[in-house]
Amino acid sequence: MKVKSSEYLAKVKPLLVCLRDRLLQEYPYVSVLATDSKAMSYRVSKNGTSISTHDLLSGRGFVVKVYDGSSYAEYSFNDISEDNLEELISNIREAVVPLAENLPEGVKKSAYRMLEDEPAVFADSTEYEVDPESYGDEAIIRELTQISEKGRAYNEKILDCIANLSYQRYSKLFLSKNRDMEQNILWTAGAFFVMASKGEEVKNSYRGFSNLGGLELLDKMRDGVEKVAKTALELLESEPMIPGEYDCICDPGVTGMIVHEAFGHGVEMDMFVKKRALAEQFVGKQVASKLVNMHDGAAAAKEVASYFFDDEGVLAQDTLVIEQGILKAGISDAQSAMHLGTVPTGNGRRESYARKAYTRMTNTFFEGGKDKVEDMIASISYGFLLEEAQSGMEDPKNWGIQCMVSIAREIKDGKLTGKIYSPIVLTGYVPDLLKSISMVSETVELGGGGFCGKGYKEWVKVSDGGPYIKARIRLG
Amino acid sequence: MIERIKLALAKTGVSVYQISETKEESVELFFIRKSLDMRRRKAVKKASVTVYREFSEGEKRYLGSSSTVLQDSLTDEEIEKQIASAWYAASFVKNLYYELPEGERKESVHASSGLADKELAESAQIYAKALFAEDTEEDVFLNSTEVFLKRTWHRIVNSRGIDVSYVNERASGEFVVQCIGEQDVETYVDFAYHDLETEALRRKVRAALEQTRARASAVQAPPAGNYRVILSGDYVPTLLSYYVDRAGTAYVYQKYSNYEVGCKVQGEEVCGDAINLTLKATVPYSGEGIALEDRELVKDGSLQLLHGGIRFAYYLGVEPTGHYDGLTAKAGTVSLEEMKQQPYLHVVNFSDFQMDSFSGHFGGEIRLAYWFDGEKVVPVTGGSINGSILDVQKNLTFSKELQTEKDFEGPMAVCMEGISVAGSEE
Known part of the structure; x- marks a missing residue:
């Protein structure tokens, strides 16, 4: 089934058209992005249950962008009616555009061309099988409760098992002089976290799930919590890593974190504009093993970051970032592309209508290869299988890696020994790691359980992943 | 908006609730090197409503809850529909019974400060000026800068009489310092102030410039x-957030932490410095409408208090303190x-x-x-x-x-x- 259009956006569209047209009398370029979003979160643990609106992802609102002949200004608001239309226009004219006045000494206003505004008129929706609202809160909580109880019953050392699920159904309308586009999207994500304790120490293990669609996701979530509980118990017996450089196999989650954190942030082209990304100097050069092909794009995969147009009205694309190890292209928002003289790639995204658009990743992943996971393990005389990506931090300027991983399973003479080390910090230089990739498994898995920040803010939903990869990595 | 919400709550039959209304205005400036790349303003208003539903199973009392976010743009019918949906959802949330805090209507608080007295755009200009005042070197400089000036009106109302409100201002942002020396390196720094702390920001910029220059030679x-x-x-x-988190009622009740009042958080034998921590109130009320005051958390390594919101405090039989964002530690x-x-x-x-x-x-x-x-x-x-x-x-x-x-x-x-x-x- 297709996700339905927003009745609210249909109702206010004539007002938005009127606002656009009035502003076009004063400014050469005007765009209006309107959002109507409903997102819900469900969580069950031993000590409580919660059902709530997802505050970050929910709400109705608007952002107007105007071009004053040399630069851009924006106004975000969440109330529009015939009564306040004049006030909105007056605010933009008298309180937003003049913010470029009285700048500090030596600071000037940027000079940009006017944004391209090729005609585009369409409305499209993603598909789903099970509608979360029809499925109902009661049934969702019942399913999560069963998962949580199963996880808790696994062993007496299990402190708790948290099962959660969230979904977002949103509609966006983009209006400019030549564009009138509508999109309606639904994604769902879930996870379970199992916590186990020994003395003062609490260890946890998790598994995430996501799809572009509805509660058909629950089919995937019904099994597997015991495996996560088993891992949480294994972690209680883990040992600290002996720092060093090792042959490693990364599971698709860890591959995804390397793709996203270590490399993906470095090809966000607003960083090229600021001269903050080393990648700009490497376009056309070898940055990874020939086995590596990397994609990003809202149209590159069907996952939580898929859409038809971005928050600046640019159509979604599938960008081939790395082809056979050669860096081919970065990803960009419209303003950065204009600055660099490149074509925007549909990666201009906002946390919400209330925030600025930046270049952001969408669905980011390595393509699969030809190897079997068992052959990859058998090829290692001493090393580790890395699992459960925890967190990572980008370093586009220097391509330094900082990724945290929960589990390193020891491999000796081509076999897993059963010994676990935890927690693990991956460090090194990104091209060294990527060039060391010597084996790539066949199947690609993407996960969209988390959010991505720009620095420490501007959270947007993303997915990342890839196949199992074998590489040489510094662990600590 | 609160009156419209109260009407919808009454129509739905909700007698226990909390409404948190916020109106936020901001001015935002984005610079690349010494150019203003984007300027923005924001004016948004919304209310978060939590409805509570009491029920029993055998001897056990439960209090289910569910929350929803409402906006002025919703019609009365839409508000009623969202509240009815939350009310229905609350019946599946089987949390052990607890009670909302009692209170009364209080005068709105708007502490005077350098930010409170000024229009947001003026404060943004002052902060931008402070940032760029230190950017005078050739080899090390501000690569990019973001400045946010925000004024927020908060009002918290619950069904047990709490009706408190306050206004606060915040200047925040981030900057990236670049140094092109032996290597081309950068340092990311963020900042946040509740007053016109331009001297503190200038010191921060200066320190970042020096640090980045040092990194270029590392x-x-x-x-x-x-x-x-x-x-x-x-x-x-x-690092100290470890002790704050583990002293939280949510951690303790859920047995993620074994802390209890009087326990030695660093263990019985401390050879180094014993920790002394105080929770610091940065706003007058918690999100649940509890009046916040500075509270001693750890004294000479000994835990003085479990802290947190109403639910887990009720389960543990301790006073709910509300959630704190601020912390002080002894030298x-x-x-x-x-x-x-x-x-x-x-x-x-x-x-x-x-x-x-x-x-x-x-x-x-x-x-x-x-x-x-x-x-x-x-x-x-x-x-x-x-x-x-x-x-x-x-x-x-x-x-x-x-x-x-x-x-x-x-x-x-x-x-x-x-x-x-x-x-x-x-």
């Missing part, structure tokens, strides 16, 4: 091994100079320093550290530290020097022994 990672590690700046409150016993008399690795910048309050593990990749091998001090970059607070907490040493950093006031630095560093293998 070419190698420290050799792998165990070090006396000194952390300073933001990393001190991040230590040695000066930074004394701390540096023996070999050390002083990490001043990580890519991202992580403190896991469940396991006690902390770590991060080193962007810039100063390594003193007993003879000379060398700036180093790369490698990572990986430690456990459980292993080092008996021997923590805090500096006499203090810092004021975002919502933290306390020692400038902390020193820990025997921390594993993954570095170069030479």
Whole structure:
């Protein structure tokens, strides 16, 4: 089934058209992005249950962008009616555009061309099988409760098992002089976290799930919590890593974190504009093993970051970032592309209508290869299988890696020994790691359980992943 | 809007509820080098409504709850529909019974400050001027800067009489310093103030410029091994967040933490400095409408208080304190100079320093550290530290020097022994 259009956006569209047209009398370029979003979160643990609106992802609102002949200004608001239309226009004219006045000494206003505004008129929706609202809160909580109880019953050392699920159904309308586009999207994500304790120490293990669609996701979530509980118990017996450089196999989650954190942030082209990304100097050069092909794009995969147009009205694309190890292209928002003289790639995204658009990743992943996971393990005389990506931090300027991983399973003479080390910090230089990739498994898995920040803010939903990869990595 | 919501609550039959209404206005300036790249304003208003539903099963009483976000743009029918949906959802939320706090209507609080007295655009100009005032060098400079000036009106109303409101201002943002020296490097810094703290911001910019210049000459990672590690700046409150988190009623009730009032948080035997922490109120009321005041959390290593919101406090039978964002810590016993008399690795910048309050593990990749091998001090970059607070907490040493950093006031630095560093293998 297709996700339905927003009745609210249909109702206010004539007002938005009127606002656009009035502003076009004063400014050469005007765009209006309107959002109507409903997102819900469900969580069950031993000590409580919660059902709530997802505050970050929910709400109705608007952002107007105007071009004053040399630069851009924006106004975000969440109330529009015939009564306040004049006030909105007056605010933009008298309180937003003049913010470029009285700048500090030596600071000037940027000079940009006017944004391209090729005609585009369409409305499209993603598909789903099970509608979360029809499925109902009661049934969702019942399913999560069963998962949580199963996880808790696994062993007496299990402190708790948290099962959660969230979904977002949103509609966006983009209006400019030549564009009138509508999109309606639904994604769902879930996870379970199992916590186990020994003395003062609490260890946890998790598994995430996501799809572009509805509660058909629950089919995937019904099994597997015991495996996560088993891992949480294994972690209680883990040992600290002996720092060093090792042959490693990364599971698709860890591959995804390397793709996203270590490399993906470095090809966000607003960083090229600021001269903050080393990648700009490497376009056309070898940055990874020939086995590596990397994609990003809202149209590159069907996952939580898929859409038809971005928050600046640019159509979604599938960008081939790395082809056979050669860096081919970065990803960009419209303003950065204009600055660099490149074509925007549909990666201009906002946390919400209330925030600025930046270049952001969408669905980011390595393509699969030809190897079997068992052959990859058998090829290692001493090393580790890395699992459960925890967190990572980008370093586009220097391509330094900082990724945290929960589990390193020891491999000796081509076999897993059963010994676990935890927690693990991956460090090194990104091209060294990527060039060391010597084996790539066949199947690609993407996960969209988390959010991505720009620095420490501007959270947007993303997915990342890839196949199992074998590489040489510094662990600590 | 609150009256419309109350009407819809009454129509739906909801008698226990909390409404939190916020109206937020901001001015936002985005600079690349010395050019204003984008300017923005924002004016948004919304209300979060939580409805509570009491029910019993056998002898056990439960209080289910569910929350929804409402806006002025919703019609009365839409508001009623969302509240009815939340009311229905609350019946499936089987949380043990607890009670909302009681209160009364209070006068709105708007503390005077340099920010309170000014229009947001004017304050944004003052902060932008302060940022660029230090940007006078050739080799090291502000690469990009974001400045946010925000004024928020808060009102919290519940069905047991609480009706409190306050207005607060916040100046926040971030800047990236770049140095093109032996290497081309950068440092990311964020800031947040509740007053016109332009001198503090200028100091921060100056320190970042100096630090980035030092990083440009740091070419190698420290050799792998165990070090006396000194952390300073933001990393001190991040490390201390372990104790704050574990003293939370949510952690204690859910047995993620074994803390109880009177326990020795660093263990019975402390050879270094005993910790002293106070929760600091940065706003007049918590999100649940509880009046916030500074509260002593840890005194000489001994836990004085469990802190948190109403639900877990009710279960544990302790007073709900509300959630705090601010923390103060007492100064230590040695000066930074004394701390540096023996070999050390002083990490001043990580890519991202992580403190896991469940396991006690902390770590991060080193962007810039100063390594003193007993003879000379060398700036180093790369490698990572990986430690456990459980292993080092008996021997923590805090500096006499203090810092004021975002919502933290306390020692400038902390020193820990025997921390594993993954570095170069030479």
